[in-house]
Amino acid sequence: MLCLPLLLLASLSCCSSSEVNPAICRYPLGMHEGTIRDEDITASSQWYDSTGPQYARLLREEGDGAWCPAGLLQPEDVQFLQIDLHKLFFITLVGTQGRHARATGKEFARAYRIDYSRNGERWLSWKDRQNKQVIQGNTDTYDVVLKDLRPPVIARYIRVIPVTEQPMTVCMRVELYGCVWSDGLESYSMPEGEMIAAPGHPIVYLNDSTYDGYQERRLLHGGLGQLTDGVLGLDDFTKSHQYRVWPGYDYVGWKNDSFSSGAVEMEFQFDRQRNFTSMKVHCNNMFSKGVKIFERVECFFKPRLIAEWEPDPVGVDTVLDDKNPSARFVTVPLSQRVGKAILCHFYFADTWMMISEISFQSDMDASDPIMVTLASRTTSEILPSEELNATEGTWWTTSPPAATSPWVAPKAEDSNTSSLVSCLVAIILLLLFVIVAILWRQHVQMRLETAPRRILEEDATVRLSFYSSRIVNGQTQIHQTNPTYERVFPLDLEYHQPITLLQKLPExxxxxxxxxxxxxxxxxxxxxxxxxxxxxxxxPHYAETDIVSLQGVTGNNTYAVPAITVDSLTKKDITVAEFPRQQLRLKEKLGEGQFGEVHLCEADGLLEFLGRASSEASSQAVLVAVKMLRANVTKTARNDFLKEIKIMSRLKDPNIIRLLGVCVRDDPLCMITEYMExxxxxxxxxxxxxxxxxxxxxxxxxxxxxxxxxxxxxxxxxxxxxxxxxxxxxxxxxxxxxxxxxxxxxxxxxxxxxxxxxxxxxxxxxxxxxxxxxxxxxxxxxxxxxxxxxxxxxxxxxxxxxxxxxxxxxxxxxxxxxxxxxxxxxxxxxxxxxxxxxxxxxxxxxxxxxxxxxxxxxxxxxxxxxxxxxxxxxxxxx
The missing domain is CATH 1.10.510.10 (Transferase(Phosphotransferase) domain 1)
Structure with a gap:
């Protein structure tokens, strides 16, 4: 039976699906087990080496038992523990624990926030479906508290940021749970969703409310949201799952007459070049209310982001259904086309088109790590999902059913006989594996049926017991000089739950x-x-900033930037090109400050410099604002000016003034920004x-x-x-x-x-x-x-x-x-x-x-x- 998972993995390679089921995608990602390496765990600060970020591993007590940021954590502080997962993961759950330190710890995080990034440059703050950022954490140093991320997070980098109401010491141990984001989708761009407002009926909002990109003139760019959260919309789009949200929440929808082309255009960008086999789109089909699946879809491919779209699309006509109003997946074959980006036009079949989920299937160049991980684990290792009983208002703990496996294959649409036979063999082997898994889980449950567990409204609290068997030789008590973190080796190391803390900071x-x-x-x-x-x-929690002074030319601060953001931005080289100083003509002094001046200038050849000029306009002068730093300023003011350049170079939004160029090879240092007519x-x-x-x-x-x-x-x-x-x-x-x-x-x-x-x-x-x-x-x-x-x-x-x-x-x-x-x-x-x-x-x-x-x-x-x-x-x- 030991070779069964490997046989299963091999037989499933023909029909694997990258769809994510949040109820099953709940595997620990390696903080406790150590597969996340020490060098991949960093922090904004630490008390001592013995409370560094490498000790922030759930259920482990190396060092002094946890990560602890330096000093008393203030309500306005932004201290973080950062984890680099090295690839995109679909993260559904966070577990936290305080510093117990062999029954001597007194520190834990009562609340925390989550920031995340897919590329290490653009950081986003997680919010739940009610737009709240703060997650309730621990109430003691003993228990592990698990919190579902609803919606889940797709990211490579995660920051856990403790939050406090009053100055106190905080220590944390952490585990992340989820699975590899095998879709490889990094972002999608599309028109903003619309709303249905009928007299006498509630307004149905069909916007992508969890989208984490940016919006420009009713177009969404550069993010992921509800189309990749793993939650499928209901048959009746006016209802939603139990999130206490508005009607239509599960779908993103558009109206036919809003598009002159009769189609919605969506662009998808991926982590690398892939060989695509199919796309699955979950659509609503409530035709009695003018909603149908799309009539036709055409998809163009781009092998590289800087390349042009290939001229020949993959086009598929769907079979429309006027009898069954159920929502359904529509599978679109992509004919093994290769690309790093896909542009699809979805054509309307009726008044409205609504989509709740999109996933992509592609041939992988190497074995998918998530399949190896799943094949090597038993079903009992998956953390249980929590479902709300809407009738009684109670939370139940349910293990994923045996039939709900992460290896369930999509329906084969290829007539190739060998592929069909391989999938049938895979299903038979899967059933055998499921039987073994059920027997094993029953055995584990019999052993654990007396384990204490209590499920609360958004968390599961797990009590620990494995420390009771640990024995330490010697009877000497060893104390550190720092009274806050005290390492003690007592005679009796039985792991007892602390009754109350001996010392507590006053409220x-x-x-x-x-x-x-x-x-x-x-x-x-x-x-x-x-x-x-x-x-x-x-x-809602407003993120406060650890303010960094960017004096610029005015001698006062304008943007207040979190120190962690400044660090991540200013470690990179300036990417703005040097503009020829002789091509600037001063027209008017707009103002001056302690360290310099702001001038309105004409910039000759700027459009050509930016690569935007046509042949007629290449020599046209453009009005710009130029900030000039005086040559005799202090070193601090000079460094702050360069920091401001680096930060301004990364502000890219249609409603924020853009940095166009710099003159930094000699004095006076200048930054050139847009100026409006x-x-x-x-x-x-x-x-x-x-x-x-x-x-x-x-x-x-x-x-x-x-x-x-x-x-x-x-x-x-x-x-x-x-x-x-x-x-x-x-x-x-x-x-x-x-x-x-x-x-x-x-x-x-x-x-x-x-x-x-x-x-x-x-x-x-x-x-x-x-x-x-x-x-x-x-x-x-x-x-x-x-x-x-x-x-x-x-x-x-x-x-x-x-x-x-x-x-x-x-x-x-x-x-x-x-x-x-x-x-x-x-x-x-x-x-x-x-x-x-x-x-x-x-x-x-x-x-x-x-x-x-x-x-x-x-x-x-x-x-x-x-x-x-x-x-x-x-x-x-x-």
């Missing part, structure tokens, strides 16, 4: 925080108070009136509410991109938004350096120049800058736009009174003053502004939600 009460942070609101010391931010299950948004709106019959008949420059809404939507889109990178802008306002043709908007950062806007900034005790009229109360009083404080500034920016910038925010208050008003927000006794609703502003948008100015961070909407709301307002206004 930080709200009254203590109030007294620590109260004082003179007119001149607050923003360096002394640390914000107290809690986390709850129903609260119509200048900044503040001046643009200041020179215009509200659109009316009078302004139109007299040719007075004007804007409509729809134009304002269009520009606000673009600002929200750009801020959503920055928030996805954990960047905090800290100076969002109309003066920092540039306007191009057709009301296009790009967010910039040089408003602070312009004398024109010196009245918008307030100097506190000669140390900091702050845009207090745009700042959240916690930013002014506590020095706390987060994505949530950017949301507050967005609300003020929106208010500016609907006043057409004719009035400064809180114009009736002095600067000192503005700061005193933030004190009223802090005290929250109902005496705070808000900006009033502008006459041009519709009620829904003013309601959005008020939500942005919520006193509590947790009550402010995220930029993703703001952008979605504004898009819906746009659709309703057209």
């Amino acid at each position: 930080l009460s709200q009254s203590a925080e109030d007294s620590a942070c109260s004082g003179d609101y007119a001149e607050p010391d923003i360096t002394k108070c640390t914000p107290h931010q809690g986390f709850q299950n129903n609260v 119509n200048g900044d948004l503040h001046q643009f709106l200041l020179q215009r009136q509200s659109r009316s019959t009078f302004t139109l008949s007299n040719n007075i420059p004007c804007v409509s509410c729809l134009h304002l809404l269009l520009m606000a939507t673009q600002i929200a889109s750009g801020m959503k991109y920055l928030a996805s990178l954990n960047f905090v802008h800290r100076d969002l306002a109309t003066r920092n938004c540039l306007v191009g043709n057709n009301y296009t908007i790009k967010i910039a950062d040089f408003g602070m350096s312009r004398n024109l806007y010196s009245g918008d900034y307030y100097r506190i005790q000669g140390r900091a120049v702050l845009p207090i009229r745009w700042m959240a109360w916690e930013s002014i009083l506590l020095g706390k800058f987060t994505t949530a404080s950017d949301v507050w500034a967005f609300g003020v920016t929106l208010w500016e736009m609907f006043t057409l910038c004719k009035e400064q925010p809180y114009s009736w208050l002095s600067d000192e009174q503005v700061i005193e008003n933030t004190g009223e927000f802090f005290r929250d006794q109902g005496r705070q003053v808000y900006l009033t609703q502008p006459p041009l502003c519709p009620n829904p948008l003013f309601s959005l502004m008020m939500k942005c100015w919520s006193r509590d961070i947790k009550d402010r909407p995220a930029f993703e939600a703001i952008h979605l709301f504004l898009v819906e307002q746009m659709d309703g206004s057209i």
